Amino acid sequence: MNKTVLDAKGLTRKFLEAPNEIVVLNGVNLSVREGDSVAILGASGSGKSTLLHLLGGLDNPSSGVVQLMGDDFSNMQERDRDGARNRSLGFVYQFHHLLQEFDATDNVAMPLMIARMEKEQARARARAILQKVGLGARMQHMPSELSGGERQRVAIARALVIKPKCLLADEPTGNLDGAAASAVFDLMLELTTAQSMSFVVVTHDESLAARCARRFRLIQGQLEEVV
Numbered sequence: 001m002n003k004t005v006l007d008a009k010g011l012t013r014k015f016l017e018a019p020n021e022i023v024v025l026n027g028v029n030l031s032v033r034e035g036d037s038v039a040i041l042g043a044s045g046s047g048k049s050t051l052l053h054l055l056g057g058l059d060n061p062s063s064g065v066v067q068l069m070g071d072d073f074s075n076m077q078e079r080d081r082d083g084a085r086n087r088s089l090g091f092v093y094q095f096h097h098l099l100q101e102f103d104a105t106d107n108v109a110m111p112l113m114i115a116r117m118e119k120e121q122a123r124a125r126a127r128a129i130l131q132k133v134g135l136g137a138r139m140q141h142m143p144s145e146l147s148g149g150e151r152q153r154v155a156i157a158r159a160l161v162i163k164p165k166c167l168l169a170d171e172p173t174g175n176l177d178g179a180a181a182s183a184v185f186d187l188m189l190e191l192t193t194a195q196s197m198s199f200v201v202v203t204h205d206e207s208l209a210a211r212c213a214r215r216f217r218l219i220q221g222q223l224e225e226v227v
């Protein structure tokens, strides 16, 4: 059986909105194995982003635990957690968050340079992955010179350049039209599957979600598998 990459047990997340406490997640369990693709569906405000932040160690649960490769994310020192996240997880958001003053290659090379890889080696690695996402002819383009779909491909390349164990994506195609959304979604599925990476994607597009191996829906703070 494949190794478990992310394991969430009994997650709750409450926010204090004085005088009320709102319970966004109420006992969520999710196990993601190597090579797994998981779509999370749910109405706006149902807690999808909250869940993804907990899975990525960007926020702390009110109770419950998240394990990443067997280590308890929720109880790590901040520095260890940042290190674990940077080594093992890639993130893609609805908006690309590329650095406007750097070209595609340098944007993709950035995580490697932050991890202290030598610049030319990092840029070579960035170029190779830009080829893979179909941007071989756009490597020196600035973000402002790229289409929406191309920018998301750069963001995907940047997330994958560190060879994470799992790609976490929050409405990654929410800002794209149908054809570009479909192509970008398939690209993420193909690249993660080809490298036995796991893929957890929040989307409210049912037809895109259907391409994943498993689907879940967040309803009233709980995650229900769609069968």
Ligand SMILES: Nc1ncnc2c1ncn2[C@@H]1O[C@H](COP(=O)(O)OP(=O)(O)O)[C@@H](O)[C@H]1O
Binding pocket: 015, 016, 017, 024, 042, 043, 044, 045, 046, 047, 048, 049, 050, 051
């Ligand atoms: N930092 C926060 N403080 C207070 N409430 C929050 C915070 N983050 C999210 N929420 C609330 O949690 C609920 C779920 O939000 P979110 O996870 O962003 O939903 P989704 O991504 O499914 O649209 C919303 O009601 C939102 O207002």
Ligand SMILES: [Mg+2]
Binding pocket: 048, 049, 050, 170
């Ligand atoms: Mg959201």
